[in-house]
Amino acid sequence: MSAPPQMLRVEGLDKQFTLHLRGGLHLPVLHAVELAVHAGECVALAGPSGAGKSTLLRSLYGNYRADAGRILVRHDGEMVDIARAPPRTVVQVRAKTLGYVSQFLRVVPRVPALDIVAEAAPDRSREAAAALLHRLNIPARLHALPPATFSGGEQQRVNLARGFIGGHPILLLDEPTASLDAANRDIVIAMIADAKARGVAIVGIFHDAEVRGRVADRLLHIAPLQDAA
Amino acid sequence: MNGYNFAYLDEQTKRMIRRALLKAVAIPGHQVPFGSREMPLPYGWGTGGIQVTASVLGADDTLKVIDQGADDTTNAVSIRRFFARTAGVATTTDTEQATIIQTRHRIPEKKLREDQIIVYQVPQPEPLFKLESSRAETRRMHALAEYGAMHVRLYEDITRFGQVAISYDYPVMVGGRFLMAPSPIPAFDNPKMHMMPALQLFGAGREKRIYAIPPYTEVRSLDFEDHPFRTTRAPHRCALCNADNSYLDEVVTDDRGGRMFVCSDTDHCETRQEAGHAGTGEALVREAPVGSAARGGGMKP
Amino acid sequence: MTDETLLSARDLSLHFGKIPALVGVDADLWPGEVLAVVGESGSGKTTLLNVLSGRMRADAGAVWYRDPARRLHDVHAMPAPALRALHRSDWGFVHQNPRDNLRMAVSAGGNVGERLMAAGNRHYGNIRAEAIDWLTQVEIDADRVDDMPRTFSGGMLQRLQIARTLVTHPRLVFMDEPTGGLDVSVQARLLDLIRSLVARLNIAVVLVTHDLAVARLLAHRIMVMQRGVVVETGLTDQVLDDPQHAYTQLLVSSVLQA
Numbered sequence: 001m002s003a004p005p006q007m008l009r010v011e012g013l014d015k016q017f018t019l020h021l022r023g024g025l026h027l028p029v030l031h032a033v034e035l036a037v038h039a040g041e042c043v044a045l046a047g048p049s050g051a052g053k054s055t056l057l058r059s060l061y062g063n064y065r066a067d068a069g070r071i072l073v074r075h076d077g078e079m080v081d082i083a084r085a086p087p088r089t090v091v092q093v094r095a096k097t098l099g100y101v102s103q104f105l106r107v108v109p110r111v112p113a114l115d116i117v118a119e120a121a122p123d124r125s126r127e128a129a130a131a132l133l134h135r136l137n138i139p140a141r142l143h144a145l146p147p148a149t150f151s152g153g154e155q156q157r158v159n160l161a162r163g164f165i166g167g168h169p170i171l172l173l174d175e176p177t178a179s180l181d182a183a184n185r186d187i188v189i190a191m192i193a194d195a196k197a198r199g200v201a202i203v204g205i206f207h208d209a210e211v212r213g214r215v216a217d218r219l220l221h222i223a224p225l226q227d228a229a
Numbered sequence: 230m231n232g233y234n235f236a237y238l239d240e241q242t243k244r245m246i247r248r249a250l251l252k253a254v255a256i257p258g259h260q261v262p263f264g265s266r267e268m269p270l271p272y273g274w275g276t277g278g279i280q281v282t283a284s285v286l287g288a289d290d291t292l293k294v295i296d297q298g299a300d301d302t303t304n305a306v307s308i309r310r311f312f313a314r315t316a317g318v319a320t321t322t323d324t325e326q327a328t329i330i331q332t333r334h335r336i337p338e339k340k341l342r343e344d345q346i347i348v349y350q351v352p353q354p355e356p357l358f359k360l361e362s363s364r365a366e367t368r369r370m371h372a373l374a375e376y377g378a379m380h381v382r383l384y385e386d387i388t389r390f391g392q393v394a395i396s397y398d399y400p401v402m403v404g405g406r407f408l409m410a411p412s413p414i415p416a417f418d419n420p421k422m423h424m425m426p427a428l429q430l431f432g433a434g435r436e437k438r439i440y441a442i443p444p445y446t447e448v449r450s451l452d453f454e455d456h457p458f459r460t461t462r463a464p465h466r467c468a469l470c471n472a473d474n475s476y477l478d479e480v481v482t483d484d485r486g487g488r489m490f491v492c493s494d495t496d497h498c499e500t501r502q503e504a505g506h507a508g509t510g511e512a513l514v515r516e517a518p519v520g521s522a523a524r525g526g527g528m529k530p
Numbered sequence: 531m532t533d534e535t536l537l538s539a540r541d542l543s544l545h546f547g548k549i550p551a552l553v554g555v556d557a558d559l560w561p562g563e564v565l566a567v568v569g570e571s572g573s574g575k576t577t578l579l580n581v582l583s584g585r586m587r588a589d590a591g592a593v594w595y596r597d598p599a600r601r602l603h604d605v606h607a608m609p610a611p612a613l614r615a616l617h618r619s620d621w622g623f624v625h626q627n628p629r630d631n632l633r634m635a636v637s638a639g640g641n642v643g644e645r646l647m648a649a650g651n652r653h654y655g656n657i658r659a660e661a662i663d664w665l666t667q668v669e670i671d672a673d674r675v676d677d678m679p680r681t682f683s684g685g686m687l688q689r690l691q692i693a694r695t696l697v698t699h700p701r702l703v704f705m706d707e708p709t710g711g712l713d714v715s716v717q718a719r720l721l722d723l724i725r726s727l728v729a730r731l732n733i734a735v736v737l738v739t740h741d742l743a744v745a746r747l748l749a750h751r752i753m754v755m756q757r758g759v760v761v762e763t764g765l766t767d768q769v770l771d772d773p774q775h776a777y778t779q780l781l782v783s784s785v786l787q788a
Contacts, residue, residue: 020776021783062765064772087751087765088560108725108747109718373611377618377648381633381640384647387654388637388676453654 004039005074007170007201008060013069013083015052015059028225029055033069035203035220039169042192042202044216051222053205057172059083060203061100062090073098073170099168103175105147105155113150113158114143120162132161135191137184152179164191171195173204177211189214236283236316242266246284246439250430253441258403259371260354265437269311274304275333276434278350279311282331285346285430286312291319293327298335298476298493305333324496334397336418338475338497341427343444349412351433354440356400356410376408379451387456396461402449403442411448417460417476422448465490470501471508482512489513534596536561536702536734542581542591550758551577552588557753557760561701562732566749566766568739568781574758575738576706582736583623583704584613598701618648622695626707628687631694632679638665638690639675645698664693668723685716689723696727703728705737709744721747742785746770754778 015030029052037043045053058064060071066083073080075097082090082098094100107116117129133143136157142150147158156179163171173192177185185208192202192215206212212219234240242264249263268276286292292312296305300322308331309320321327324339331348341347357367360378370376379400386394393399399416403409411419412431422429422442429442442448452458463477468489475497477490489512492498537559544552551574559565567575580586582593584605593605597620605613617623625631632641642661643651651657662672668689670682679687688708695703708724709717725748728735739745745752745766752769754762754777762775773779 017772018774020779058771063767065764065768065774087768088563090765091750106746108722110722369610373614375614375618375648377644380647380652381636381644384640384643384654384657385636388639388658452652453657454652455655 004041004199006036007039007074008035008037008203009070009072009079010035010060011070011072013056013059013071014067015055015064016067030059030222031225033222037170037201037203039199039201040196041217042196042204042215043218043220044212045203045205045222046212046219047222048224051224053222054174056222057174057203057205061098061172062094063100097169099163099166099171101160101163101171101173101176103156103178105159107147109148110146112144113138113147116147116158117161117165121165122167129161129165132165133158136161136187153181153184156180157184160188160191164195169199170201171203173202173206175205175207177206177208185211233315235288236286236312236318237269238266238280238283242280243284246280249439250281250284250441253430253439254428254443256407257442257446258401258407258409258440260438260440262437263439265434268434270307272435273352275308275331275350277432277436277439278331278333278348278434279308279432280434281348281430281432281439282308282312282329283316285348286316286318286329288316288318290328291321291326293321293324293330293496294332295330295335295337295494295496296333297478298337298497299495301495322496323500324494332414334413334415335476335493336414336421338492338494339500340421341425343426345427347425347427347429349414349429349431351410351412351431351438352435353398354410354431354433354436354438356398356408358410371407374406376402376451379408380453383451383453383456387453392456393452393458399458400451402451404446405449408451409440409442409448415476416450416458417462419448419450419458420460424448463490465513466508467492467498467501468508468510468512470498470506472498472501472506487512534600535559535594536563536596537582537736538594539582540592540594542578542588542593544577544581544586544588544758550574552581552591553758555591555755555758555760557582557736559702559734559736561734563751564728564735564737564749566737566739566745566752567755568742568745568752569755570740570781572757573755575740575755577758578755579704579706579736579738583617583621584608585623595702618645619698620701622698622700622703624688624691624695624703624705624708626710628679628684628691631691632687634679637676637678638670638682641679641690642693642697645694649698660697661693664697665690667696667727668693669719683716685712685720688712688720692724692727696731696733699731700733702734702736705735707739707741708737709739709741717744724748742770742781754781 010033013030013033016026016028019025045056047053055064059066062082071082073082073093075093080093114129117133118124118126121128138157147155160176177188189211246263249261253261268279294305294309296302312318313320324337329346333350355367357370361367383393397415398410398413399419401409401411401419424445426444428444431440450458465477466473469491472492475492478493480489480491482489535558539557542552542555555578567578569575581588587606595603595605639658639661642664643657646657646660662675665675666672670686670689679690709720737748749766752766753760756777762769762778770782773782
């Protein structure tokens with residue numbers, strides 16, 4: 001049996017921020033980052049706070065622009081460079097290949113939780129959305145409500161449902177269990193394990209060492225760079 | 230009459246108006262601007278119609294002038310006399326005899342012929358006038374045949390009243406191209422314009438516009454497929470000639486609600502009476518139901 | 531997804547006297563895509579909208595539109611009848627003030643039906659049924675179909691304008707601050723409505739707004755304008771979360787966090 005295919009490869013990634021409002025202050029965050037993730041593998045980003053873990057994750061999603069290097073994503077059988085691809089390609093890659101679960105839910109006000117999740121489903125299936133919300137312990141009485149008034153943990157679980165329902169072959173998880181209690185945390189760990197078993201490649205930031213230990217196959221250490229300013 | 234050119238207007242002016250008329254005939258329903266002259270009658274009394282008539286009138290023409298269908302009202306009598314004096318042409322009240330008919334607000338009941346011309350007096354030539362106040366914009370709408378707004382007006386009528394509530398000056402499409410105001414003739418007369426053998430000329434003196442419908446031109450009243458254009462007339466017979474298919478005027482006969490319905494086309498009515506048709510000759514009482522009136526339950530004035 | 535643009539602009543320039551309104555602006559829009567144009571007042575974003583839609587001419591540059599038969603049209607060289615026909619059918623324009631677009635003395639149904647009648651629909655019953663359907667789609671009660679717009683609230687008027695615009699299923703809609711001047715709660719409802727209609731009907735939108743939150747929720751891509759120049763363009767979330775240009779950084783940092 002051949003080795004699982006490489007889903008994501010980062011080569012020589014540099015990222016710095018230039019703060020024009022603070023006199024053009026340069027903040028280098030990432031330098032020459034290398035990473036390869038195969039199908040069914042989960043890589044956890046490790047390092048102290050402020051080292052650039054979130055920056056790397058956001059760069060992988062195309063949310064932050066790379067200053068140098070390549071971010072190759074297997075999309076429709078081809079490796080697409082997220083760092084150079086035109087915006088429309090990035091939109092397509094995100095729709096089909098690259099899923100992202102942020103720490104915070106950002107949605108149009110007034111849209112019910114069930115619709116938010118269903119809209120992310122490949123076939124817009126409301127049944128699948130309701131099932132996943134149930135699995136994440138969001139009771140049916142909340143499905144028809146917009147999540148703006150939900151608790152932090154409930155919002156995070158709606159967010160997770162939205163991220164997992166898309167069936168993306170690559171998932172980027174930013175602190176998926178940060179505001180969850182132990183029971184819900186275990187559910188999320190099980191969902192990550194299921195995804196890996198389906199061959200999903202995962203890159204995540206897991207602040208909780210126990211979670212990290214249970215889901216991550218490897219760690220990528222990110223060390224803080226010296227300020228060059 | 231000494232001191233005046235034939236038919237009052239000088240030849241240069243007539244030539245200018247004829248050029249406008251030719252253009253109008255060439256583009257059926259399109260309003261052509263012309264240099265309207267001061268005429269010896271006030272605006273609103275037919276200054277446009279009278280200039281058009283003066284320009285097409287020949288010495289051997291026979292002129293008929295009607296006002297609301299009648300040959301004997303002030304406006305009709307004075308215009309007829311005006312041309313009798315300034316052009317010396319024969320005049321008539323007989324639709325059959327006339328070669329040129331100038332009209333205000335009616336088309337004769339009798340079917341017109343190829344050798345006749347009907348000249349309409351037009352107060353407002355712009356059918357889009359009530360929808361769009363800018364003349365530049367209405368011209369653009371005509372140029373691009375953008376007539377959706379006119380249908381919005383019909384839509385609103387049907388929505389509010391269950392039917393199109395335009396009873397006169399009902400807009401028509403001429404030759405499938407130009408939206409046209411037929412002048413304030415009753416909608417009852419609209420179908421007569423369609424494929425009419427006579428040439429139809431329209432003159433608006435104050436607004437300085439001339440337009441025309443050549444003989445045998447398609448003239449359609451605007452409507453909807455499921456609310457087709459329909460004519461309406463008072464549900465009575467003429468009290469004088471008993472006609473049941475002519476356009477009727479309601480004549481108040483006293484101050485106690487007495488009234489009478491008679492043909493608005495006086496020539497048509499008289500011709501029928503001469504042929505032996507006779508109505509009840511009686512007025513109706515407003516309070517009485519229509520059915521009882523028809524049975525002769527009316528009250529004499 | 532096609533690689534052919536629906537609308538393309540190249541090197542648009544326009545000066546009002548000495549004031550630059552557009553300086554060398556390029557823009558591309560693909561079918562079904564929402565492009566937000568953001569910037570402060572006077573940045574040229576509304577001018578860009580007017581030039582892209584052919585309502586205003588540029589001093590230099592060209593705008594190309596691809597029709598459903600894939601023919602390219604130079605928007606500024608099009609004969610006026612063709613451009614007006616385009617604005618009545620394939621295109622739509624949503625104004626910030628709905629009163630600029632609506633006929634206030636015509637019923638809601640007549641307002642929605644006008645584009646259908648302009649397109650030659652002559653069946654009262656069908657026009658009315660379509661109008662009622664569209665009122666429902668923009669969440670206005672069907673029994674308001676015969677009411678005059680002056681009896682409508684600001685949010686309803688804006689939704690009525692959207693129904694009036696979308697009734698002919700345009701492929702491209704220009705929107706000028708569609709949620710401006712509305713209460714926050716009304717805004718949210720309208721945003722959700724625009725977002726779902728645009729996605730469901732696969733309408734391409736050029737959206738001018740000064741509100742970055744509106745751009746984030748509706749737009750796939752964003753263009754940031756300052757004094758007539760496009761200073762930054764890209765994916766909406768990328769431009770807003772990782773702004774490169776000093777002006778964009780200023781705009782993003784100026785937003786009040788609720």
